[in-house]
Amino acid sequence: MYNKKMCELGNCRSAIRELFEYGKIRAKEMGGDKVYDFSLGNPSVPAPNEIKETLIQLITENTSSSLHGYTSAQGALETRVAIACSLNKKYGAELCPENIYITVGAAAGLCIVLKALNSANDEFIVLAPFFPEYKVFIESQGGVFKKVPFNESDFSVNLSALENSITSKTKGVIVNSPNNPSGVVYSEETVKAIAKILNKKSEEYKKPIYIISDEPYRELVYDGKKVPFLMNYYDNTIICYSFSKSLSLPGERIGYVAVSGKVEDQKNVYASICGAGRGLGYVCAPSLFQKVIEKCIDAKTDVAEYDRNRKLLYGELSKMGYECIRPDGAFYLFIKSPEKDANVFCDKAKQKGLLIVPGDSFGAPGYARIAYCVDYEMIKRSLPAFKELILEYKK
């Protein structure tokens, strides 16, 4: 009567979304100050002021049809020019507007790229720990999900496991740095090592293996850390980007796919992306926000606020005895569960009003994710609950 797999996907919400919805209900029942919601990557820092000013200026000065009319399916030319120029300036990329396809956020970008690349049950490799929806996106586009474990000491890429996991059916590898959920930023050395492995395997199997680089956190880094720009290290790179985090616009669903000019048979890969977007019902990305992005492409979010949260939370939790590595980017802390089953741990946390997500669906059982893109004061208020929680394990 209906598609059982879709029904299951609809009924079993992601662990993150499940907790987020629970938090909303619980806050209504108990009062918002009794719930410490660290579940969702919903930016707490407001969008830069330019966004508001640009929105009002656009709405005041333009005609309805120029603001709200259809754009070309790949996005308005002016916005694609702005995106390409910005990337060229920042990273020495050599992109033209013809390399850019504007999307309804990074999730749409990923689904479109996966559908564009997948011929028939191709394998897509994901490096743990990873954003759980990757599995949903790959499988819904008919691909085969394959995960590679990580080095437990520092959440770095297990390079030999990556190399061993590649087969003749491998079509691509999803790379996500700064990483959700670990906050790790891959070093230049790591990126070069990944490129080397993929080049070797591409040659061995006589076909391109793509890097699909999911980069919503590219600008969210601390302590002056640099994020290597993958296109500069590996030719067959396709970027999926979102302005959700960098401009605090997650609900507006605006992002882009950038296909490196050095991708083999670039024109046809780009055409396949256009075709996949069409087939999935993405007529064009929201038009008003395409214009906003054109004007605000280089606006900057206030990273200092996340940094303050990071320092407070990392500092205090470490002092209390929680084990975790210091995150260099994104806005997540990935802590080791003090007991084997992180689900049980997170349930205990929930009893204290602390909403944190078990690592199982991130491919990292025994860990838990804390999204610190929240109000600083809430973090402060939550600390006694974190303290009580860890003390239960020290009895």
Add this chain to the structure above:
Amino acid sequence: MYNKKMCELGNCRSAIRELFEYGKIRAKEMGGDKVYDFSLGNPSVPAPNEIKETLIQLITENTSSSLHGYTSAQGALETRVAIACSLNKKYGAELCPENIYITVGAAAGLCIVLKALNSANDEFIVLAPFFPEYKVFIESQGGVFKKVPFNESDFSVNLSALENSITSKTKGVIVNSPNNPSGVVYSEETVKAIAKILNKKSEEYKKPIYIISDEPYRELVYDGKKVPFLMNYYDNTIICYSFSKSLSLPGERIGYVAVSGKVEDQKNVYASICGAGRGLGYVCAPSLFQKVIEKCIDAKTDVAEYDRNRKLLYGELSKMGYECIRPDGAFYLFIKSPEKDANVFCDKAKQKGLLIVPGDSFGAPGYARIAYCVDYEMIKRSLPAFKELILEYKK
């Protein structure tokens, strides 16, 4: 290396989009006043004033995170309440917010519903003439596209052909009234006849056959014509709606799916829709416009302006000798090609700057679509070209 079918979809743009892109280039070369672009259903009537006022008020008075944050995947509760209440008031529907799923436009809604319903190569029936993307949407979601011919005299539904086309593999029928491209509004009698056939066949095959009602033109009707509300006639009805045409917001990609409360196993069908949305990468519909819709759900577009276009174009073209039926709704005129091959006819039109779309991809070879959601003055200016064109066939 990439998906050949997607590549083909990306390289062969729809006939409509192809012509639209051509028009933009041609207008640059020749001057906009030499091109009469009737290709695209891009509303010429501006969005109602309330939209602009509401946008400015929302942006001025709300916080960034309440405007631009993630909403629940099925859409903000307040907006779903507004949509359900509006439908209940207008049509006596008995919908709750739990029946509504807010989408990134009707195209997204259709793809999501098709993916939610399709189990394995299920057949979806489309009544000619039809919006060409239906074929793309059905096939991209793994379904089998099946078309039913129409009655040439008045573009009405060929009921016996519909009945004969239903098999044990039929999962649903896409109904689109007011119709793109014919402008026909199905009468209550027609709707009842369709319902009767589907009820009979559902019983015969012991399974529900869904009506997927694509209704972006529901409010665009003339001469006081009434559009029967399908949920009131057939239980297993799922509506895909868009505010693209009714509020002139096509680029903003905002619409909804409404699942009738009487759909068999409604809860699981709704869950499958949520799951399909998730699998296709639709995290949520654009958040700012969800709020706009909540406030402006019953705003009205100025249908009188389209009506004026309709009367001018239909009147003048009929006088010149073009054969077409008087459209009751939407903003398309579907004319009979004066020569057998409408592609050749449309090419001749193109030579005169008239951009009109051959009917072949609409499942109606020998016809051509004229979208009259354009500037009234442009229609006036185009009339001599239409006259010249028909005269070529009278020599």
